[in-house]
Amino acid sequence: MRIALFTNNYLPFCGxxxxxxxTLRRGLESAGHEAWVFGPRLTGxxxxxxxxxxxxxxxxxxxxxxxxLAVPYSRRIDRMVASLEFDVIHAHHPFLLGPAARxxxxxxxxxxxxxxxxxxxxxxxxxxxPLGLVQxxxxxxxxxxxxxxxxxxAPSAVIxxxxxxxxxxxxxxxxxxxxxxxxxRPGDRAAARRGLGVGEGEPLVLYVGRLDRxxxxxxxxxxxxxxxxxxxxxxxxxxxxxTEAERLRRLAGSLPVAQRIRFVGLRPHDSLAxxxxxxxxxxxxxETETQGLVLAEAAACGLPAVAVxxxxxxxxxxxxxxxxxxxxxxxxxxxxxxxxxxxPERRRxxxxxxxxxxxxxxxxxxxxxxxxAVYADAVARFR
Numbered sequence: 001m002r003i004a005l006f007t008n009n010y011l012p013f014c015g016x017x018x019x020x021x022x023t024l025r026r027g028l029e030s031a032g033h034e035a036w037v038f039g040p041r042l043t044g045x046x047x048x049x050x051x052x053x054x055x056x057x058x059x060x061x062x063x064x065x066x067x068x069l070a071v072p073y074s075r076r077i078d079r080m081v082a083s084l085e086f087d088v089i090h091a092h093h094p095f096l097l098g099p100a101a102r103x104x105x106x107x108x109x110x111x112x113x114x115x116x117x118x119x120x121x122x123x124x125x126x127x128x129x130p131l132g133l134v135q136x137x138x139x140x141x142x143x144x145x146x147x148x149x150x151x152x153x154a155p156s157a158v159i160x161x162x163x164x165x166x167x168x169x170x171x172x173x174x175x176x177x178x179x180x181x182x183x184x185r186p187g188d189r190a191a192a193r194r195g196l197g198v199g200e201g202e203p204l205v206l207y208v209g210r211l212d213r214x215x216x217x218x219x220x221x222x223x224x225x226x227x228x229x230x231x232x233x234x235x236x237x238x239x240x241x242x243t244e245a246e247r248l249r250r251l252a253g254s255l256p257v258a259q260r261i262r263f264v265g266l267r268p269h270d271s272l273a274x275x276x277x278x279x280x281x282x283x284x285x286x287e288t289e290t291q292g293l294v295l296a297e298a299a300a301c302g303l304p305a306v307a308v309x310x311x312x313x314x315x316x317x318x319x320x321x322x323x324x325x326x327x328x329x330x331x332x333x334x335x336x337x338x339x340x341x342x343x344p345e346r347r348r349x350x351x352x353x354x355x356x357x358x359x360x361x362x363x364x365x366x367x368x369x370x371x372x373a374v375y376a377d378a379v380a381r382f383r
Contacts, residue, residue: 001375002034004081006101007092010039010053013066014241015210016293017117019269020155020177021092027178027368036084038077038097040070054080056097061126066241072100081108088113088375094120094145102148111378114149115175116142116159122214122288143168151378153371155291158311173374176315177293178364184273184300186355192278196237196264203234203341206279206303208272208294209286211242216308218244219285219330221252221261226334228257231341236283239275241266276301280347281340284313287328292316299323300358304350306336316362322354 005025009017021037028035034052041055054077058068081089081104090113091101098114105112120142124134143166146152152172154160160172190200198204205227207220217238224236238248238261245263252261267275276282282298282305289312296316298305305323307313317323324340326332340347 001028001087001372002036002084003028003375004036004038004084004086004089004101004104005092006038006090006097008040008070008096008098009067009092010037013042013068014266014269016177016291017092019293020115020117022269023178023180023364024367024371027364028371031368031372033372036086038081038101040068040097042066042068056100070097072096078104078107086110087379090115090375091145091149092117094142098145102145105150111150111375111382112148113151113153113374113378114146115153115155116146116163117155117290119288119290125213139166146170146172150382151374153374156312156315158315159290171377173370175367175370175374176291176296176362178367179293179296179300179358179362180364181300181359181362183270184276184297184358186302186351187273187277189277192274195274196278197262198235198237198278201233203231203281204279205234205236205281205283205337205341206239206275206298207236207283208239208275208297209284211238211240211245211248213244214286214288215242216285216287216328217248218251219328219333220283221248221255222330223283223285223333223337224261225255225257226330227337227341228260230338234260234341236261237275237279238263239265239267239272272297273301276303279303281306281337282323283333283337284308285328285333286310286313289313295323296358296362299354300362302351302355304340304347304354306333306340308333318353318357322350322357 007021025035036052038054040058056070058070061067089101089105091098092115120138121135127134146168152170153175228234282303284307287310292313305317307317308328309325319325324336326336
């Protein structure tokens with residue numbers, strides 16, 4: 001098949017949707033299909049090596065400098081899409097390049113598939129308009145777009161159920177974003193810890209993700225303060241970047257355990273496995289996830305997680321089995337981390353089961369097989 005992937009987020013911008021799209025693109029290509037990416041042109045971004053990455057004109061976002069908003073119209077790209085005769089057009093957002101994908105799908109008489117990656121209402125604070133108004137519009141727009149697609153992919157069962165509850169009658173398949181289990185796997189712990197400058201006797205708590213408001217990273221920092229008061233040798237490493245980075249660094253610097261906290265910035269996705277391999281516990285406080293991809297990556301590396309008992313996360317972390325799900329307050333998070341750090345036997349058992357769970361549920365090959373089944377069904381029904 002030849003598939004067009006339309007996304008508002010793509011490399012070099014780093015985030016869950018970017019990783020999901022790139023994982024899908026690589027998986028499709030490895031399976032013998034042809035995948036093209038249509039995304040925004042980012043200021044200062046390097047030229048694309050692949051000729052199958054097509055960039056729309058874009059404008060910068062003042063509230064998020066690393067991001068850009070694609071201008072969703074280009075006669076050149078319209079002609080290109082028509083000439084390439086795609087089998088499926090796959091939108092990854094309900095706005096900007098999503099409607100562009102829908103327009104082109106209808107014009108070329110091809111099925112439109114839509115992946116519902118994001119709880120868009122949780123990102124309303126980025127829009128300089130009344131919060132309630134933006135949240136309501138986001139819910140209405142995203143459900144309406146899903147209803148107009150020919151097939152919908154949901155990364156978790158809770159998203160499928162929410163869309164059904166909002167009146168979406170389009171066929172919805174639950175397809176979690178896959179993880180490359182050859183890359184994300186248990187590895188040389190000692191070497192990984194040396195790479196992060198962590199001593200063998202220092203319990204390591206890890207956070208990986210964007211440093212943005214909706215990720216609740218401030219709870220991670222406050223929770224770690226409590227952890228370090230009980231486990232004095234413990235260290236916290238945070239991997240990622242975002243709009244809250246400077247504020248979070250200031251918060252960390254104000255804590256009595258500041259010297260035990262290290263921000264290492266953005267790391268290439270292919271190098272994240274070493275971070276997971278070095279850690280003892282993965283700590284994640286977000287309550288806005290549709291899946292929690294970093295939780296799946298941690299599990300694949302045999303790293304037990306402490307996460308908030310919230311939709312999306314609870315379909316990756318099995319409470320008491322592959323990690324611990326808690327309330328969202330820092331005290332509960334800290335107690336769960338402390339419990340794991342002080343019980344290495346329990347931690348090792350969770351690590352083993354986390355890897356087994358990742359092999360069963362998050363192998364990227366399963367994602368590609370399930371996605372291809374959705375594509376084939378959409379094509380058959382469309383005809």
